[in-house]
Amino acid sequence: METLGRPCLRTVEAYRPGKPIAEVQRELGLRKVVKLASNENFLGASPRALAELRRAVKDSHLYPEGASPLLRRALAAAHGVSEGQVIVGNGSDEVIRLLCEALLGPEDEVVCSRHGFIRFKQQAMLMGAGVVETPMRGHTHDLAAMARAVTKRTKLVFVASPNNPTGTYNTRSEVDALLAALPSQCLLILDEAYAHYAEARPDYPRSLPGLVRQRPNLVVLRTFSKAYGLAGLRVGYGVGDAGLVAWLDRIRMPFNVALASQRAALAGLADAAFVRRSVALTAKNRAALVRALSALGLKTEESATNFLFCEAPLPGRELFERLLKRGVIVRSLDEYGLTRHVRISVGSASQNRALLFALRGALGETR
Ligand SMILES: Cc1ncc(COP(=O)(O)O)c(C=O)c1O
Numbered sequence: 001m002e003t004l005g006r007p008c009l010r011t012v013e014a015y016r017p018g019k020p021i022a023e024v025q026r027e028l029g030l031r032k033v034v035k036l037a038s039n040e041n042f043l044g045a046s047p048r049a050l051a052e053l054r055r056a057v058k059d060s061h062l063y064p065e066g067a068s069p070l071l072r073r074a075l076a077a078a079h080g081v082s083e084g085q086v087i088v089g090n091g092s093d094e095v096i097r098l099l100c101e102a103l104l105g106p107e108d109e110v111v112c113s114r115h116g117f118i119r120f121k122q123q124a125m126l127m128g129a130g131v132v133e134t135p136m137r138g139h140t141h142d143l144a145a146m147a148r149a150v151t152k153r154t155k156l157v158f159v160a161s162p163n164n165p166t167g168t169y170n171t172r173s174e175v176d177a178l179l180a181a182l183p184s185q186c187l188l189i190l191d192e193a194y195a196h197y198a199e200a201r202p203d204y205p206r207s208l209p210g211l212v213r214q215r216p217n218l219v220v221l222r223t224f225s226k227a228y229g230l231a232g233l234r235v236g237y238g239v240g241d242a243g244l245v246a247w248l249d250r251i252r253m254p255f256n257v258a259l260a261s262q263r264a265a266l267a268g269l270a271d272a273a274f275v276r277r278s279v280a281l282t283a284k285n286r287a288a289l290v291r292a293l294s295a296l297g298l299k300t301e302e303s304a305t306n307f308l309f310c311e312a313p314l315p316g317r318e319l320f321e322r323l324l325k326r327g328v329i330v331r332s333l334d335e336y337g338l339t340r341h342v343r344i345s346v347g348s349a350s351q352n353r354a355l356l357f358a359l360r361g362a363l364g365e366t367r
Contacts, residue, residue, distance in 0.1 A: 008106065008128035015122060019329050030327045034354045036345040037329040039164065039194075039307045041229035042285070043278055043348075049230055049268030056263035064259035067249065071257075071266045075237055078269060080209035084242035087249060088265075090256045092193055092223040092236025097123050098248045099156065099189060099219065099238070104129040109153040113141040115166055115336050117191060120158035129155075139166035139301050139309060143174045147181035157182065160191040161205075162198050165333055165343040167303035171203040179215050187217045187244075193236075196227035196279050198304035208239060216241040226306060227275045228268040233261040282306045286346045292356050296363065307345045313363065316342045322362035328355050 002010070018037025025033050045053075068088035076083040089095040096119055104110065106128035112120045114133045121131050130153070134145040146157055157178070162169040179188055190207055198204045205211060207220045219240035225231035235257055238248070257265075268274075286308065290300050293310060301309040312319045319342055320332035331343040347355065 006128070008125060012122060012125050013335070015119065016335060018331050019324070021329070024324060024327070024329055028325065028327075032354075033327045033329065034347065034351045034358075035329045036307075036347050036351060036355060037331045037343075038231070039226060039305070039343075039345045040231050041226060041278055041306070042346065042351060043229060043274075043281065045229040045264075046268040046271040046274040048271040048274065049228065049233075049264040052267035053233070053260055053264040056260040059259055062259060064255050064257060064262055066252075066254050066256070068257050068262045071235075071237075071262050071269070074266055074269055075239075079212075079239060081212060081239055082242060085212070085239055085245055086237055087240075087245045087252070088235065088237045088257055088262070089252075090236075091225060091234040092191065092221045092238070093119060094234075094252075094256060095221055095236060095238040095248070096120060096189070096191070097126075098251060099187075100124055100127050100129070101251055102244075102247045103155050103187070107153065108155045109151060110156040110158060111146050111149045111154055112158045113146060113163070115139065115163070115338060116141060116158060117160040117164045118335060120160075120189070120191075124156070136166075138168075139163075140168040141170055143170055143178040147178050150182060150186055154186050156187050156189055158189045158191065160193065162192075162194040162304040164193065164305070164307070165309055165331070165336060165338070165341075167301050167305045167307060167309045169198050169201070169204060169304045172205040173203070175205045175207075175211070179211070179218060182217060184217055187219055187240075188215075189219050189221065191221040193221065193223045194226055194305040195222060196275055197282060197306055200279075201304065204304070212239055219244065224265045224268055227278045228265070228271070229274070229278065230261075230265060230268055233258070233264055235261050235265040282346050285349060285352060288349075289344075289346055289352050289355075292352070293359075296356070296359060298359075307343055310342050310344055312340055312342050315339055319362060322365055323355075323358050326358035326361055328358040330355075 104127035223236035
């Protein structure tokens with residue numbers, strides 16, 4: 001493969017997802033395993049989405065409608081944009097991939113932040129594009145530094161806000177200034193996977209529909225994986241310029257989102273009560289977890305998400321291993337170059353209790 005494979009893929013590593021529960025049970029012979037590694041919704045899935053999913057699986061012998069038209073229409077109405085401005089993907093991850101496939105080649109560059117969501121960099125590398133990484137201000141993206149890093153070769157600037165894995169967000173004025181500084185041929189991809197958890201903050205940008213209407217070079221990404229609790233169904237979407245969306249549609253897999261997933265997401269979209277409950281309970285459990293971690297001497301970054309970015313008193317990988325032995329899966333962040341941190345998803349009260357119990361044991365272990 002070293003000679004057959006495209007040269008730009010030689011340095012690309014496979015994405016390392018949070019360890020699945022079943023794998024840990026098998027490998028360590030544990031019965032009870034708590035997973036706080038992938039920022040899933042501890043409340044489960046939206047009940048309305050689940051009810052529709054049960055109905056929709058009966059139609060599993062049918063191909064879905066390729067462009068997810070009903071979901072697209074509902075999303076357009078929900079966000080005050082036109083249907084042509086919405087693309088639905090197999091998770092927002094697919095939309096990131098489509099953007100890179102449609103726009104990038106070896107002669108192009110993308111600008112990412114040093115500890116920004118790693119999928120941006122990985123997808124750009126897949127296309128052979130150059131990746132320029134700018135330093136952060138603490139653990140928050142420095143959008144002014146990102147603007148300064150833009151050259152004539154830059155096609156995409158990627159900003160996850162709130163960011164995974166650091167949990168921080170950029171303010172409306174920071175995003176406005178970045179957009180104002182970008183040349184028109186350079187797109188800002190604003191990944192708002194965790195928007196529901198951040199949008200109550202007065203300085204969180206109102207990207208949909210406001211900013212997208214004003215700026216044709218802005219694409220906003222959202223997902224059903226977090227506040228709607230539908231990570232397993234793989235539905236996300238992008239909102240941007242209709243001309244760009246038409247390009248993405250050309251290269252999308254013909255049936256990229258499963259029929260049952262489209263139907264469940266459509267029902268989930270209408271489940272505002274579930275989203276409100278998810279956001280409120282997450283905030284409550286997050287605050288309690290921050291206090292409990294701090295009592296154990298662990299510092300966390302202020303989070304606008306459903307996870308905590310936590311400084312480890314030992315190498316993050318080691319803390320991860322020690323917790324794993326005790327049946328709790330968190331995420332170590334070596335691939336981000338963050339060797340002294342772990343990312344911990346906010347869980348239910350009982351999951352968080354199990355985490356804290358395991359943490360006490362893990363921190364008490366002599367090295
Ligand atoms: C910032 C960010 N963007 C995008 C995604 C991908 O989400 P999905 O593909 O499940 O929609 C994630 C997943 O955790 C994320 O944290």
